[in-house]
Amino acid sequence: MKTQLWLFVLTGSLCLIALPCSAHNLKVFASATGLDITGYVYFTDGTSVPNIPVSVQVADQVVAELNSDQQGEFHYYAEATADHLISVNAGEGHLAHYTVKAAELSGATVTPTPETTKPSTITTSPAVCDNTVEQNLHILQTQISSLQQQIAAYEAKIRWHDVLGGLGYIIGLAGFWVGWQRHRTQTTKGH
Numbered sequence: 041m042k043t044q045l046w047l048f049v050l051t052g053s054l055c056l057i058a059l060p061c062s063a064h065n066l067k068v069f070a071s072a073t074g075l076d077i078t079g080y081v082y083f084t085d086g087t088s089v090p091n092i093p094v095s096v097q098v099a100d101q102v103v104a105e106l107n108s109d110q111q112g113e114f115h116y117y118a119e120a121t122a123d124h125l126i127s128v129n130a131g132e133g134h135l136a137h138y139t140v141k142a143a144e145l146s147g148a149t150v151t152p153t154p155e156t157t158k159p160s161t162i163t164t165s166p167a168v169c170d171n172t173v174e175q176n177l178h179i180l181q182t183q184i185s186s187l188q189q190q191i192a193a194y195e196a197k198i199r200w201h202d203v204l205g206g207l208g209y210i211i212g213l214a215g216f217w218v219g220w221q222r223h224r225t226q227t228t229k230g231h
Contacts, residue, residue, distance in 0.1 A: 043221060068094070068128045068136040069192045071185040072144040073178070075118040079138065081108050081128050086193070088112030089130065097125040121145045146177075 066089070070079030077096075081089040089112045096104040096116050103124075108114045118124060124140040 044218070066128060066130050066134040066136040067192065068126055068138045069189060070124075070126045070138050070140050071181075071188055072118070072140050072146070073181050073185070074146040075121075077116045077118055077124060077126075077140050077145075078113065079126060080111070080113045081136070082112055089128075092128060092130055095127040095129075097127065098122045118145055 065084040066081070067084060068079060068081050070077055072078075079094075081092055081094065083089065088108075090108055090110045092108050092112070094106040094108055094114045095102055096106065098120060099122065103119070104116055106114045106116060116124075118140075122142050124145075126138045126140065128136045130136075
């Protein structure tokens with residue numbers, strides 16, 4: 041009985057120690073529309089992190105030091121088409137990084153290929169085509185950014201199957217330990 045009480049207290053203590061760690065996992069998300077990089081800083085429980093320093097790096101050099109606003113959001117206008125590393129340090133080991141790839145910035149150059157330089161058989165006004173393409177590109181970028189945000193939020197959530205799996209693991213270890221203790225007790229009584 042004393043052993044089972046000790047095991048229960050140990051298991052409960054380990055569960056309580058682990059809870060604050062996952063509740064304060066810091067995340068940062070960013071996306072680009074044109075050369076404008078926007079993002080936000082949040083904890084995995086969905087709480088935004090206001091007024092926190094945000095560092096922007098290009099090629100291992102800090103190009104900007106920003107602060108998130110009251111909603112945890114930040115904005116930066118990229119001056120170069122390169123990978124931008126967004127870093128946030130909330131102290132006490134709470135670090136988060138996100139890389140906005142150069143290809144996500146609209147200033148990326150596209151090398152023409154024979155397929156892209158073929159003459160078009162449809163004749164329209166270039167101004168109309170450019171305007172329509174820009175509108176469609178903006179709509180597409182908005183939709184992609186929304187999907188990226190949803191994926192980041194989904195990855196950050198602790199799911200019930202994760203919790204149940206962890207509890208099953210703990211119960212399994214406790215059962216193994218109790219069985220081993222019984223086996224040890226029975227072998228010492230038998231000798």
